[in-house]
Every structure is written in structure tokens, then in C-alpha cells.
Amino acid sequence: MTTDSETSADTQDSGSPGRGGSAPVRKLDGIAVAGIVLAIVVAMTVPADKLQGDVQRLMYVHVPSAWVAFLAFGVTAISSVAWLRTRKMGWDTTAAASAFVGVFFTGTALASGMIWGKPTWGVFWTWDARLVSTALLFVIYLGYLALRRATPDPIDRARRSAIVGVIAAFQVAVVYKSVDWWVTLHQQSSRDSIDPALRLSLWVSVLAFTIVYIGLTSRRKALLEAEEALRLRGLRSSAVAGDAVSVPNLDLPDG
């Protein structure tokens, strides 16, 4: 027999998520909020770009979004390989959670890129290799998430999505190298030529976004596990009801 407080302590000790996420995730939320506030302050106070002016400040949300999307899909690919090798379901939920967050950040990269494109290029969208390959990346991973929803059996779902998760990762490389392989309106990487003050600000944003990614992925993974636990509980309770309730055999005469 345990009291409420003991049960609560057991739950925390076993590492299962509490309300809205486990204690480490909640701590991470605090760090993420502090990081985001710092990133915004630095991005707004760093000197403006000489050519583009203040519009260039969009770089501090656009580039970190794209970076986190690449990181997320990389984690999905690695977790997918790990599932194929070990068949441990934890790897499957990590891959799924990371892909979900990756799709989200690909969306924010596309949205912020379009907002940056209008004042600098004059258009929200152009059929440029970097833009098209990124849109394709977005659609491919939406397909990955759709595939997971369309497959009810957990083992089948894990196997199919692991294979897609590994193959789809090649699109990340295509997106990254698209500015080198094709002539594009999108600029090439300015990693080496960027001003040190702007680079520092960019790194602060990248770090803050990475912490947010870890927090979101942890929470999404906890949610997937909780949903699975709920589903299994539902199956067990329906089995009990199935045993208790049976159709009466009335032996009615024909006609």
C-alpha cells in the first residue's frame, strides 16, 4: 500500500513522465526559454548587415531552423538504423519524435525563408534548387509521418518507417549540397566569410534552437509512449469486457 506522495516519488524515480513531461524535460524548458530570450536579445542588438540592413536579422531564425531540421532527420536516420539492428521500440519512438520535430523546423525554415525572400529577392517563392529540394524534404518527412499513422501494427510500423527514415536521410544531403551542385538564387554557405559579431549571434541562436529541439523531441517521445500505453490499456480492458459479455444462445427455431 502506498500513499499518493509515495506513488508520486516512485513515478519520478522510475523516470516515467509526470504532468506535461519528466522533471529533466521541465528543467530543459527553463534553459530553452532562457536561451531563446538571450538569442532574441543578441539578434536584435548585433550590428545590421552592410548590404541587406535589418532584414538580415531573419538569418538568426532561418538558419537555426534549417540546422535543427537537418539534426532531427539525422537523429531519425541513426535511430532507424539502431531499431533495425536491435529491434528495441525505444529507438522507433526516438526516430518518430525526431522526425515530427524535424518536419516542424523544416516548416519554420521554409516560412522564415519566404519572409526573408520577399524583401531581398522580391518574391516569396522561386523555383530555385535549394527551395525546391527543401520543400521536397518537407513532403518526404510528412509522408514518413503519414506512413506511421497508416500502419496500426507497432512492429510493421517500426520496420516500414525505419526503412523510410534511412532512405529519406539522403534528401538532407541533397538539400545541403544543392547550392554547390546547381546555380541557385539562394546564397552559398557563408560560414567562413561571415563577420565574427554576426557569427557569434548566429551560434547563440543555433545553440538555443538545439536546446529547444531536445526539449520538444523528449516531450514528443514521452507523448508517443504515453499514447501507446493508453492504447495497450484500452486493448486489455476491451478483452476483459469481451470475456464478460457474451451473446446469449437463444436457440430460436428457423423461420
Place this chain on the structure above:
Amino acid sequence: MPFLFQIWTYLMADSLHALTQLTEAAQIDNPWSWVVAGYTIVYGAMFGLTGWLWIRLSRIQRQLDDDA
């Protein structure tokens, strides 16, 4: 009912037109409008997603606790 739908479509068309005008004006006059729009969308979506995950996880945890 068709009359209400007609009014609604007129209002939507007007809103979309006004929005286009706003973005065109912002492009010319103020680069900060684009910065604010970008930051609002990205950070707004980020906090929105965090909140949605938080609420959904809390509900399911409560359901699991109640069932137990």
C-alpha cells in the same frame, strides 16, 4: 444561408486584398516589419507546439493515472 456565404466570401476577399496591400507596403517602407513577422511566426509556432505537447501529454498522463 447563401446570402451569408456571399457576405463571408466578400469579406474574405477584402481581407486577403488588404493583407496583400499591407505586405507590399511593408516591403517598401519598413524592413523591421519583415523581421517582426518572421520572429513572430517562428517563435510563436515554437511556443505553440510546446504548449500543445504539454497539454496533450498532461491529459494522457491524467487518463493513465485515473485508470490505474
